[in-house]
Amino acid sequence: MQRSCRSLSRVLVSNRGFCSSTTKGAGNEKIVASVLFERLPVVIPKIDPVVYAFQEYSFRWRQQFRRAYPEEFLKKSDARGKGEYQIDFVPAPRITEADKTNDKRSLQRALDRRLYLLLYGDTYGTPKGQPVWHFPEKVYKSEETLRKCAESALESVLGDLTHTYFVGNAPMGHIAKPLTDKHKDTDAFKRFFFKSQVIATNKFNIKCKDFVWVTKDELLEYFPDHSEYLTKMIIS
Template sequence: MLQKAVGSLVTTKLKSASPWPSLLGQSGRGFAKAKGKGQEAQQQSTEELSGPPGEKVIACVALERLPLIVPPPAPEVVAFRNFSAEWNDQYRRHYPEVFIDALSSSNQREKDAAELVFEPAPRITEADKVNDRKSLQRALDRRLFLIVQGYPLGYSKEKLIWHFPERLYKNEETLRLCAESVLIPTAAKEEDVYYVGNAPCGHFIETLSDLKTKTPVTYKRFFFRSQLLGNVRYKAWNYKDYAWVTKEELLEYFEVDLSAYMKQMLVDDLRFIY
């Protein structure tokens, strides 16, 4: 009887003192919960990277032709130059002719140079006279921007709209690579276009209704500024028309909101520097 009582007591203490079954059960449930939370966090991060379904990112390219000639000086600069010339003439020394050797080679070269008449090329070209906005030989002292006429992303095909060349961002590594693919296959070669920086110079957000589902979709247009270095080719062109316009003329083609934004985003103030 005593041995049975001692054996049962030892077995009861061992069972009560062994915490492994309960700990294993708790750790298993905790690991399952932690695993579930990790999967939810990973799924949430994937959704954040892909972006919300009602939002689309578009890369737009503002291709510009740089000025070909120096712009005319500002009126205040011209007034200062005239004043300086008149002021210096008052104190200029005049030497008598007997001191000047008219037969010297230096004076002869000066006389020959004075007889030469230099006529600079006209600043106003034939394209300026006829207002040919498809030509690059106009507004030589200004920047010209390329705009196209077609159907921008998000708009209906009932009306042609002027806009910058654009492309929907899909799976490119960077948004700049998406912007480069806008012009290279169609308008210019890779070596003929220089992109100013890797980041966009501005962005414009607008909410439009989807053409099929009629649900609101947010379109984020990021503008990349680029400069034309070579020739332009219009191969595989998907637009109805195009034009090369100045900053002031650009505001005539766009809507009111976009025109006000372009007036602040695009810089063309070279004429005030010289």
């Protein structure tokens, strides 16, 4: 029984070549861990006009059959909270200064949408000296797991992972780039995407040539070749 278990484990390890090694072979295919780093909405999105109209209708309909309360009870309810310690609440504006100036380097924009971090610089799979927009990423080498590689990629950009949260241990999707005659100097590779989220902060000291925080619609403009796939992968 022990021999059969050992032989089975050897077979499983041998079939995990892409996870345990990045040495040349098996088509020179490399693995890249990429991080979809997002900031969740800060405020509740505006209600759709159709939904708002339905809620108005439901409220008026309920008013016709609501329970009638004594006038004394209603007066007590109206007087509640109007004492010496009453606080006048003024909600913060939805449109911030970053929205007005279209400052994409700020997290204080598009408060009712998800924002995603894009970096500008050299990345794997593109000719050297030709910077492009890309996600935080790193070629998998000797990390214990692929998620550890993704964490290392994000940490190299942010400095630490104190205000980040990785959603799950498995990637949310991947894109395979086969070897072509146009780029013979680069190996074929697969890019695996991991999701991570901003936690309890609205500013990062990002180490890169340039960066932007963009919505999903804006993000697709940076990747026209993969817009269809990213549309399906990113739910926002």
